[in-house]
Amino acid sequence: MNQKHKEGMPMKKKTAVIFLTGLMIFTMSGYFVNAADTSAKEENENSNILIAYFTVPEDIDTNGIDADSGASVVVKDEEVLGNMEYMALTIQDAIGGDLFRIETKEAYPLDHEPLVDQAAEEQDENARPELATHIENPEQYDTILLGYPNWWGDMPQPLFTFLEEYDFSGKTIIPFNSHGGSGFSNTIEEIKELQPDANISDEGLSISRDKVADSVQDVTDWAKSLDLSEE
Numbered sequence: 682m683n684q685k686h687k688e689g690m691p692m693k694k695k696t697a698v699i700f701l702t703g704l705m706i707f708t709m710s711g712y713f714v715n716a717a718d719t720s721a722k723e724e725n726e727n728s729n730i731l732i733a734y735f736t737v738p739e740d741i742d743t744n745g746i747d748a749d750s751g752a753s754v755v756v757k758d759e760e761v762l763g764n765m766e767y768m769a770l771t772i773q774d775a776i777g778g779d780l781f782r783i784e785t786k787e788a789y790p791l792d793h794e795p796l797v798d799q800a801a802e803e804q805d806e807n808a809r810p811e812l813a814t815h816i817e818n819p820e821q822y823d824t825i826l827l828g829y830p831n832w833w834g835d836m837p838q839p840l841f842t843f844l845e846e847y848d849f850s851g852k853t854i855i856p857f858n859s860h861g862g863s864g865f866s867n868t869i870e871e872i873k874e875l876q877p878d879a880n881i882s883d884e885g886l887s888i889s890r891d892k893v894a895d896s897v898q899d900v901t902d903w904a905k906s907l908d909l910s911e912e
Contacts, residue, residue, distance in 0.1 A: 730778030730909055734828030735839055736763030737789045755894045764859040764893045765828040768900055772826060775904040777911035783843050785810045803838040810839045824853045824909055831860035836868045850878035856885035859893050
C-alpha cells in the first residue's frame with residue numbers, strides 16, 4: 682500500500698495507518714501461504730495416489746439453490762461443481778492424493794438433451810474421443826481411484842480412451858461413480874478387460890446422482906476405509 686505523507690498528521694492517526702498497513706501485509710501473507718498449500722495439495726511429487734475423474738457439469742439454472750444436485754452438478758456455497766469433481770475433491774480431503782481431470786479436446790454440450798444424445802451416439806460407434814489432458818508421471822502412482830458417471834449403462838467413451846492410453850499393470854484401480862439407478866452396471870468388468878494386469882478393486886463406491894450433494898460423510902468413510910491415507 683502506498684501512503685503519501687501529510688504534514689501535520691496527528692500521531693494517533695499515523696500510528697493507526699502503520700498498524701492497518703501491517704495488518705494488511707500480514708493478512709495477505711496468510712492468503713498466499715494458504716494458496717500455496719492448496720496448490721501443493723493438488724500436485725505432490727511424493728504422492729502415490731491418483732484421483733482421476735471425468736465430469737461434465739450440465740448448464741442448469743442454479744439461481745437460488747444453496748445445496749442441491751441436478752443431473753450432473755452439485756451446488757455448495759454458490760459454487761457449481763460436477764458430480765464427479767465433487768466426489769473427487771471429497772476423496773482428496775479424506776486421504777490426500779493428486780487430482781487429475783480427464784478432459785477431451787472436443788468439449789461436450791452442456792445442455793441435457795444434446796449431451797445424452799452425443800453420449801449415446803459415441804457409445805453406438807464405440808468411439809474413442811481424443812483426450813486433452815494426460816498424466817505426466819503415471820509411474821509414480823500405485824493406486825488410481827477412477828471416477829466417472831454412468832452414461833447409458835456404461836462408462837463414458839473418454840474412459841475407454843484413458844484406460845487404453847496407459848499401462849497400469851501391477852497397480853490398483855478403485856472405481857467410484859454416480860448413476861441414475863444402474864450403479865456400476867458392467868463397468869468394473871470392462872475396466873478389468875481394458876487393464877488385465879492391474880488389480881481392479883471390487884470395493885468401489887457407487888452413489889445415486891440425486892444423493893451426491895449429501896454424500897460427504899459416505900464418500901469420506903469409504904475413502905478412509907480403503908486405508909490409503911498419505912497423512
